[in-house]
Amino acid sequence: MTAFVEVTRLGRSFDVSKPWLNRVIERLPRRRLVAVSDVSFQIEEGAVYALVGESGSGKSTIGRMLAGLMTPSEGAVRVAGSDLHADSGARKTARIQMIFQDPYASLNPRWRVRRIICEPMVVTGGETEGLAERLLEQVGLSAEDADKFPHEFSGGQRQRICIARALAANPRLIICDEPTSALDVSVQAQVLNLMSDLRDELGLTYMFISHDLTVVRHMADRIGVLYLGRLMEEATPAQLFTRPRHPYTQMLLAAAPLIDGRTRDIDLPRGEVPDPISPPPGCAFNPRCPFAVELCRKQRPELRDVDGVRVACHLAEQIGTPPAP
């Protein structure tokens, strides 16, 4: 059986060179920023796949390529069996929608809520009569809100409108790019619960992008950990949080503040994320890795299976895992 979403050796680089005149006069070479490099994963239908990573890890770039908002430089995205970027009809049949981080920036302030919500249906040419009212009630707002403007709503309510808009065109896959990062904890809980309910009711597939490990642990069926545009580890939440395999995942889990009522003495993370324009050779994590050996500086590790977990580390078998937090 093939998966609903199939991402194979996906890569994307950006040209960040100076203008050509500067390059000629200052004798500068072209500079390329590799945002995503050789990322492969699959999402089953009805599952929640989460990508976590720090800033600059390429998680939003992958999300945009999956939504068809950006073309990959290498590799392919197949949704429901057809290539999203090669086959022009694929984007319509795949029915992908997106929810963005900032509910203040992602709603047109001059449009009424009704028009915002119906827009995806208008574009695809469907029936919009009563659609906005039905969807508003589905996401926990009232039908009368359809005639209001976005500024009349709070952050959490706006994110509900964004979700209603995403649902308008009967999507099969929703890409959520940090959907709750701009929200307060109590509102975040409301939105996350709503997203879980909608998934159960409508059989949606979510691609969930976040930097917040606790949110990801709560929502995801499978988690991919990204670092400098590369997939470092992929596992279920249970596997990832009880026995992280990759040294980077171990570092992330140790660094994340935990509200467990215990004071912990942890080894602090070393250094910061390097410049993606000139990533270190070999494994991208090797300058910060406490286990790095010569091989890690020379050869980039492939993502491989270790006890049912996919890890990109030369030493995955040898590295002792710290006791579960």
Place this chain on the structure above:
Amino acid sequence: MTPPVLSVRNLVVAIPSRAGVSRPVNNISYDIAQGEILGVVGESGAGKSMAGNAVIGLLDRPAHIASGEVWLNGRRIDNLGPEELRRIRGRQIGMVFQDPLTSLNPLLRIGDQLTETIREHLPMTAAQARDRAVAALEEVGIPAAAERLNSYPHEFSGGMRQRVVIALALCAEPSLVIADEPTTALDVSVQAQIIALLKRLCRDRGTAVMLVTHDMGVIAEAADRVAVMYAGRLAELGPVRSVINTPRHPYADGLMGAMPSLAVGQRRLRQIPGAMPRPMNIPSGCAFSPRCPRAADKCRIDPPPTLGDDPKGRAACWFPMEHPA
């Protein structure tokens, strides 16, 4: 017992407007002892930043302190003039803000910014101030500190910049540091480094810290005591472990229940219905009563007991929650 470094008594911040007077900070009292880290946590609009800014006299007009007292090391500072306050800021109260890029002057070398601050507050020659600046940068863990004096803020990474801001806040050895969301703009791995740094410096010097943040995880890692704010008032004030594990105020309890990290294995997060009231129409009685599952008639009429008057009181609630031991 030594007197507290900072003592705030019945502080009210008022903003008059055409529609009436709103009170974003309403009758709060708390102390911070030497070497203690007090976490102030709340959702957006709870008045936590305003409470911090009021202490250092950085309220933007027309907001002003309407009543109450602020005592720093036994001296009343809320009624001082702007010139005297300016001398206290930096010398006796250091400040760390959320965005390290906007709290540094982009046009000045960081060495100049540090020596300017040091010479403003301490009687030192340029050479002495320079040595002190190098020592301050070394203390916050910036490698090759003497050379980095000549760097501009944009030449540092986000985490390094926040270290510079901390060096700047601590260079005149203040007795109190107000840190307003110091790690919100940073990645988790860097956040852990900055929290550890702040904790170490304050412990070594006995500096009192007011740590304002929306992130309960940061509070759990760093703070000794925590004040939970809701709609401009203190809902609960107590030792951090007790408030997290056995919250007494229904709002604090709801907030803990909404955290994904505390709900491991649960299908749904507990959510607080509704949203925080706007400062212009705060309900009478207890501000939380419309959203509170335990609210009785008394809660809608009588404001709950104020925290701080009674040193044993932890929750501003008529019916605090009991937790069987």
